Amino acid sequence: MQVPPFDLTEQLHQLGEALEDAVLQVLRSGQYIGGATIARFEQQFAEAVGTPHAIGCNSGTDALVLALRGLGIGEGDEVITSSFSFFATAEAISAVGATPVFVDVEESTYLIDLDRIEAAITPATKAVMPVHLFGRPVDMERLGAIAAAHDLLLIEDCAQATGASWAGRPVGSWGDAGCFSFFPTKNLGGAGDGGAVTCRDPALAARIRELAVHGMPRRYLHTSLGYNSRLDAMQAAVLSVKLPHLAGWVEQRRQLATTYRSELADLQGLMLPAEGPSGHSWNQFVVRVPRCPSAEAGCGGGCVPSSDSATYGLPESCCRDWLKQALAEAGVNTIIYYPIPIHRQPAYAELGYGPGSLPITERLTAEVLSLPIFPELSAAQQATVTAVMRQLVTQPLSLAS
């Protein structure tokens, strides 16, 4: 049996007719840009997040750019964020002319370390951008207090965390703005690119709406330099069909995560992701492979160093890479989110973060491996993943710790 890291086949089978009807309706309406389909989805999404406003846009990346621009962040400003994320988190900050300032992550949650934020604040700091990475919510009560104490704006990168909540309140409703991605692999995925910004402030919502349409408050009057970043009607129609299923899908992800945690708990060559909190939406289930996990095979401590480690000054990843390869040979396909941290990317060489500048982030990039997790992953598929893992991971704790 081949187990893919992500697969839409079963979901399309379940929703096929409703999706086809919705798309055909848009197609036949002739209204592809703007209009009631988009307004309806925006209202539904705002309700789901618990904010008065949701503004659809082209992608999660654009959602971040629009939120930053809408909040007046630009040239000369610094935004504190995490380097253990998808590149777009920092790229959006740079796209508006500001500078990303990276803070290391917590070892157990992989999230920005709240204890290190205050040391990174300078007179130029305007905002903090937490990333609810892999669907795990950042402690927004604590982070909100830090931001308020230093008069900083709070922009949540919720791209991987649609359906997640902190203390019972959805992510995207805590900060000044919440930024979502509807990329197909996300918890709420469209049939292409899409994103949304959520916020409470009506003036901010209006500014973001204008920026998303060429800085145009009314037809052919342009009061600022904006973007062409609209959610199109086909995507909105697809997302409206899927949104009512989001809570159930997140619950299925939680159950899969619970099963992985219990089935893999005694594999001592492996570090499992920390449990909960209850609002975790498990977009990814990410294990760590800190040493060679196999006593019989594997690198045995002598595997060939990967070229990325040498090129980007990162810790050696060969043990994790060996497990990934061995899993693939047994039909279990995994993904590495992310093999090179943002601060060590060639595009950010000018920021001057050398090897070892964010040691936990750098170690994680060498050790993490995302196991297959999506709502429709069958019990048989998950059992295959855990059985293969049990065959491969045999190294005792004394060597693995």
Ligand SMILES: Cc1ncc(COP(=O)(O)O)c(C=O)c1O
């Ligand atoms: C944490 C994070 N931020 C931002 C983005 C950007 O979203 P999009 O791909 O919709 O532009 C992604 C997408 O992978 C992401 O994972």
